[in-house]
Amino acid sequence: MDDQYLPAQVEREAQASWDDNGTFQAPDEPSREKFYCLSMFPYPSGRLHMGHVRNYTIGDVITRFERMRGRNVLQPMGWDAFGLPAENAAMANGVPPAQWTRDNIAYMKRQLRSLGFALDWSRELATCHPEYYRWNQWLFLRMLEQGIAYKKSGVVNWDPVDQTVLANEQVIDGRGWRTGAPVEKREIPMYYLAITRYADELLEALDGLDGWPPQVKTMQANWIGKSHGVRFAFPYELDGEEGRLWVFTTRADTIMGVTFCAVAAEHPLAARAARDNPELAAFIEACKQGGVAEADLATIEKKGMPTGLQVTHPLTGEPVDVWVGNYVLMGYGDGAVMAVPAHDERDFEFALTYGLPIRQVIEVPGEAFSDQAWQPWYADKARGFCVNSGKYDGLAYLDAVDAIAADLAAKGLGEKRIQYRLRDWGISRQRYWGCPIPIVHCDACGDVPVPDDQLPVVLPDDCVPDGHGNPLNRREDFVATTCPSCGAPARRETDTMDTFVDSSWYYARYCCRDNTEAMTDDRVDYWMPVDQYIGGIEHAILHLLYSRFWTRVMRDTGLVSCDEPFTNLLTQGMVVAETYYRDDAGKKSFFNPADVEVQRDDKGKITGAVARADGLPVEIGGIEKMSKSKNNGVDPQALVERYGADTVRVFTMFAAPPEQSLEWSDSGVEGASRFLKRLWGLAVAWQAPVAALNAAGDVAVADATDARALRHELHGVLQQALNDYGRYQFNTVVSACMKLLNLLGGVEVNPGAWQARFLREGLGILLRLLAPIAPHVAHHLWRELGYGEEILDAGLPEVDAAALERDEIELVVQVNGKLRGQIRVPAQADRAAIEAAARGDANVQRFTEGKTLRKVIVVPGRLVNLVVTDAA
């Protein structure tokens, strides 16, 4: 055994051993208790970033820990390989997305291997492979048959210069990222998946997801947004024809306060009114400016214009003006809203801006209404009662809604309705690098699904996008086909699927990747659902909700037997780092932390920073998420080469608990490296005596008086570490390992005495605790010290309850809640004895003297609190 810790060598040997033995290939053995541990698969962007390293280290620690508990653990890996960045790279350097993606996968796979993750590579998949995405297409066809997939028009961002659809990300301050042209909204036909059919089930089932963080469940529930309300109509007459303007409201109790209606710019009534109103037409045109992102729509200045049209209030019969509002969304409900300025904050502001009437119809006793200033109680449905509302006066919210809904229903003008905020999932993308939608357009037969026996519809892999629309449209060899129905010449759909489709079911495919006949098989029933899923909180809604939906569609198509894909969910925090910059005339140029030297005062407080290159000061810009734009990224590869994978893993686990953001620190990495070097040094020092005991099969524990205190400490720390492992709080597990190393390192090397026995036990515990986190060094030392062959199969160390027993315990004594003393009492001391000891403590008496004892609180095993007051 080398005196020096040489991680590169240790890690190479350990990885070779695992590869040679197929250690991480998970057998499909239904008789064994399984554990499916899955980290969100990466987009193959080129290189791993620290976020990946953190994600996969967490998953790997769980995987190895569960394996040591004896479970049959599956941890697969694959590639979310379709997507926009590959097209951007193609535009930048002319390489086809397929080739770029393939190269990136090859490189990143090497990186993952170098980190020593316990991955079953025999199940690797990539979503850009036809063997994978053919099943996207196949299930899409099933959804068409069930009416879950359907076609309707949708609104997209349109770049009028490049004549292309833009992703929200490609819209910067309302302009196209490449052309700088103001982005417009444009309606195009798209395919949708009816996730709203499952809205209620997706909502209800959240209750049963005990293994999910409550905040994620809350976010999903809010996203689905179930609301009870009333859908009703304002009748109108126009051009001699009768029409109805439909709206939805959750506040039907305020219907008597309606002073106008607002419709979306795309609403038919708006279009009709604009026909002979050029000013309105111009306003509607202006509403088309800007992108479709909801955050932008919700924060724009609210603008409107009257249409000149009027509709009739369904209950009062009064005329109501119709406005066009840029804040009303066509894709939402009916694209029109009733406006009650007195009791809706947004309507209130709009009415103030445009001088529209505000009519109070709700009051809260003791509160005074003013139409000049909004107050929160105006919208308080819990405290309000109807006023100025004729027959509804005096009714509270629920009663008023019931009465009004009944009257609307009697007139045939409305009814109660449950509405969801959740919208159906538009999956059509006007992009090349994605899964083709298996549809053929025939002049005679219309849109015809591609028959199953013609799947997959294979994407040509040699296109190079140029930013002007989808290059597939120019690929005649792809587009030209014959109609599956009538045989006439026809054209293929060139839209591809949203990449969220690819990632909505990959977890199931890992279980049966080699099945060329079916999307899933009975191996899926063994492994699914995923027992532990790990990924970024940024996926809390979309990816996770789509996956829950997709799983239910698969269930209803007979492909899986579970309802939910992920039993337990861990949302890991971001990896952040300090930023440094110089400001040149308002333009910031960022310095990588590696190129900056930090200055401190003699208390260690940071006082400034200078660039290494020129020694001149740079500004400290604050902690930010690691990113290219802030140049504060740390390259995992360089760290692995310098310190070894185990050091990177130890630091990543130690620096913060998994859910919290992790702040990168170079000196923290040094600390992790130091810890492993000290561990190595300790193992070298004790190798001979410990290996001798192991070789002799001598596993007796040290029982000398000296060892008793040490074993008490050893097993106390072990107990805490096992508990923290169980709740996946790995930072304190590392801390426990460090404590153990400090404990073992304090023992004098004295072979032949109780020390060797204690070290044999202690090192055995320490190595097994550390094995999931620093697997290579644990693997190596386990063998070198003669404990056995494969530490992963050694099981978890067990707490010796006898070692934890104590004759005497220490208790804290408080006087009025303030710490005043400590006492030692026998472990079995009763309340009276403890109280007497506490009152007898000299320092405690200083604070109780001359006072009256009112109360004594004894918390067993922890403290005594004496409550005293000045003597009466």
Added chain:
RNA sequence: GCGGACGUGGCGAAAUUGGUAGACGCGCUGGCUUUAGGUGCCAGUACCUCACGGUGUGGGAGUUCGAGUCUCCCCGUCCGCACCA
């Protein structure tokens, strides 16, 4: 705008259920070892105070014998918002 989180020493953090705030590590200070070192080892390190003691978990109130933890209000930071993945 809507929804969700977070805030503890110079820094990352710890403190399962309300019960000794700051474990463990980084940094810093002092010492020792080394030909030397940006290595290693030892000691100290929340703040104020000579001390007794006091103060301290973003700010303010409340519940409690006792609050980092529970309740309410405020401030600040971060994440998501449906075509980034």
